[in-house]
Amino acid sequence: MSTIYLGTSQMTEKSWVASANDPGTDFPLQNLPFGVFRHGDRDRIGVAIGDRILDLDGCAQSGLLSALHEETLAACSANRLNSLMALGAAAWSAVRRQLTALLSAEQAGSETKNRVEPLLVSMRDASMQLPAAIGDYTDFYASIHHATRVGKLFRPDNPLLPNYKYVPIGYHGRASSIVVSGTEIRRPCGQIKPEGAEPVFAPSHRLDYELEVGIFVGPANSLGEPIPIAEAEQHIFGLCLVNDWSARDIQSWEYQPLGPFLAKDFATTISPWIVPLEALAPYRVPAFKRPEGDPAPLAYLRSPAANRDGIDLTLEVYLQSAKMQQAGAAPVMLSRGNLRDLYWSIAQLIAHHASNGCNLQAGDLLATGTISGPGAGSEGCLLEMQHNPQPIQLPGGESRMFLEDGDQVTFRAFASREGLPRIGFGECSGTVIGAAHA
Numbered sequence: 001m002s003t004i005y006l007g008t009s010q011m012t013e014k015s016w017v018a019s020a021n022d023p024g025t026d027f028p029l030q031n032l033p034f035g036v037f038r039h040g041d042r043d044r045i046g047v048a049i050g051d052r053i054l055d056l057d058g059c060a061q062s063g064l065l066s067a068l069h070e071e072t073l074a075a076c077s078a079n080r081l082n083s084l085m086a087l088g089a090a091a092w093s094a095v096r097r098q099l100t101a102l103l104s105a106e107q108a109g110s111e112t113k114n115r116v117e118p119l120l121v122s123m124r125d126a127s128m129q130l131p132a133a134i135g136d137y138t139d140f141y142a143s144i145h146h147a148t149r150v151g152k153l154f155r156p157d158n159p160l161l162p163n164y165k166y167v168p169i170g171y172h173g174r175a176s177s178i179v180v181s182g183t184e185i186r187r188p189c190g191q192i193k194p195e196g197a198e199p200v201f202a203p204s205h206r207l208d209y210e211l212e213v214g215i216f217v218g219p220a221n222s223l224g225e226p227i228p229i230a231e232a233e234q235h236i237f238g239l240c241l242v243n244d245w246s247a248r249d250i251q252s253w254e255y256q257p258l259g260p261f262l263a264k265d266f267a268t269t270i271s272p273w274i275v276p277l278e279a280l281a282p283y284r285v286p287a288f289k290r291p292e293g294d295p296a297p298l299a300y301l302r303s304p305a306a307n308r309d310g311i312d313l314t315l316e317v318y319l320q321s322a323k324m325q326q327a328g329a330a331p332v333m334l335s336r337g338n339l340r341d342l343y344w345s346i347a348q349l350i351a352h353h354a355s356n357g358c359n360l361q362a363g364d365l366l367a368t369g370t371i372s373g374p375g376a377g378s379e380g381c382l383l384e385m386q387h388n389p390q391p392i393q394l395p396g397g398e399s400r401m402f403l404e405d406g407d408q409v410t411f412r413a414f415a416s417r418e419g420l421p422r423i424g425f426g427e428c429s430g431t432v433i434g435a436a437h438a
Helices: 056-061 070-076 082-087 089-103 110-119 144-154 229-235 248-254 277-283 322-327 346-353 383-387
Strands: 034-038 043-049 052-055 120-122 127-129 137-140 170-172 178-180 189-192 200-203 211-217 236-243 268-270 314-320 332-338 365-367 408-415 423-433
Touching (some): 043 056, 052 056, 052 089, 052 110, 070 082, 070 089, 082 089, 089 110, 089 277, 110 120, 144 383, 170 346, 229 346, 236 277, 236 346, 277 423
Antiparallel strands (some): 034 127, 137 170, 189 200, 211 236, 211 365, 314 332, 314 408, 408 423
């Protein structure tokens, strides 16, 4: 498990950055998520604090992080997070301790504040970038509620395939088309087969979102060396939000027999901030409780820390159409789910991925697959909502079965508990634009 250094007093500690103490902020002192931002003529690593970004390279150059190891200092001055990701949990904790001391109202003296203040950049003045050079991307299918709902659409009497409760199902995705939140998403074209007709090449008419959580890999494992389940979280740098956009009409024609391809690899949106597991430590919960009669995980997937392998993280999906935006209508919440409902934990996904000796690399991205809950209103994609006889109703008389041009989809997530700060993820957002000429 990741190193945890925050005690009870630190969980209620305030920052001298006033916006970090707003109860509704995603980024209190206890969060300090890592990201990469552009301000001026170059990219640099920063941490979010309230409505500001603290420039880590500026801190390093100013001598504010001098207590850190030289290798860690160099990683903080890079323009992507890969080097810091590779250093491991002890280095990440050391950075967070130093940053907490610099930003804490209780720990930072007036001289420290005067040195740090010029290194704070308003989020309004920064452009967020991809946080890492993502070498590989793997998408899983870890929500049994999602798998069951979708399975019922095609196999009403047998929604889950026999391997689902034994194997964390995943596939290798396309890393080059991963984009940061705010990037426009062009409607894809592909082969579509209308019922009773020959296939045509045309823009997708059944464009969908998928609500997922991303797992950024930290230290690598050597080729041929598995990662034991007990050590899996030591290889997780942190979590982000993922929208793995899907063209359902292209997917239904192409996916047999090898699985997803062009229906998925045209775009994947991620949120720019990576929330460390340390920040989420107070919100850990037992892993998903398997129903009676389900098989126990095989030995290599049996976690010794199952009583805290889950994370109580609320996940929300919002939609705002172009017409709503023009009318000044607020986005509509389409669904709310929770990461704790995953059938397979994030530790199990890491351990399974490396179980055959696959060498994960610092900056690789794994995604959970669509996260859905058991009840109505917790569906993680529009496809799951097809069991409803009526389309989704939007303000102004609009309705939706799938996404239309001009629709903006936004994911948000937060962990909260009475007496503890709200740990948020920021937004994962994308707006659909028209297809290129087919």
